[in-house]
């Protein structure tokens with residue numbers, strides 16, 4: 340059973356006076372998958388720890404699960420599953436022992452435990468590895484064990500902090516896809532932290548972009564990418580071209596057009612598989628702009644004109 344969660348006016352000030360999170364209200368509807376995205380130190384882990392009950396909000400803040408105040412409820416009573424950076428698996432237990440741990444603690448019968456562990460092994464594609472020791476697993480397999488362990492007690496809320504941080508790019512891609520499918524199938528409310536915009540877009544139906552202890556913008560991946568509310572959000576979500584004053588655009592809003600309004604000199608051109616990425620300096624401008632083309636890469640030093648779709652121009656205050 341998935342639950343809805345709410346942080347209400349939650350702030351977190353540390354003993355040394357550092358503000359990890361300014362007063363923030365955030366809703367996580369039942370069954371939703373939310374990515375907390377932002378640069379290092381912006382308050383992502385702090386937010387997750389408040390939801391988990393690993394930290395308490397400053398006075399006045401409340402944490403609600405399904406409308407019930409759980410602010411004073413300790414972490415073990417909140418019925419959540421957690422996957423944190425570095426997994427923290429139990430080295431002295433085998434794979435099945437790790438996955439079944441949460442069920443054991445809850446006093447679930449042996450038979451039910453075995454059934455549940457087998458289901459988790461299947462869901463996370465770890466069949467055949469039940470009696471392996473943790474140090475005999477690959478990084479990706481360990482990550483799956485951590486996920487299976489968190490999901491085994493059927494938590495109402497799943498919290499993941501940079502779950503793929505330690506893995507190489509290809510494995511991250513694979514696991515991302517698997518996790519997306521798994522969350523969809525289980526319908527569990529999930530909140531995961533990442534500083535990787537591609538990961539946030541791939542996994543989160545909703546992205547909360549954070550900056551310096553505050554929420555900068557909340558929206559679907561398309562909204563935060565296409566309609567960023569600030570320069571910071573725009574730049575964090577991908578390449579943002581500065582067209583002068585408060586005008587910006589994404590690379591895909593530009594096209595080569597002999598009648599285009601922006602004369603520019605090509606600085607560099609990179610082949611990226613399906614297309615070329617071109618960097619050019621507009622005449623009289625001081626910041627380079629990036630665009631993409633499918634064929635006929637221009638030579639560095641050549642001059643061309645670019646047109647921008649009017650409706651794709653973003654106006655972002657400094």
Ligand SMILES: Nc1ncnc2c1ncn2[C@@H]1O[C@H](COP(=O)(O)OP(=O)(O)OP(=O)(O)O)[C@@H](O)[C@H]1O
Nearest residue numbers: 353357358359378379380381382383384385386534
């Ligand atoms: N125990 C603490 N005492 C003092 N300051 C802290 C403490 N824990 C975190 N902070 C500070 O609070 C801010 C937010 O930290 P947090 O761990 O939430 O960042 P984050 O977004 O998870 O970053 P990262 O991507 O690096 O994990 C940072 O400036 C951090 O230095």
Ligand SMILES: [Mg+2]
Nearest residue numbers: 383384385500
């Ligand atoms: Mg963190």
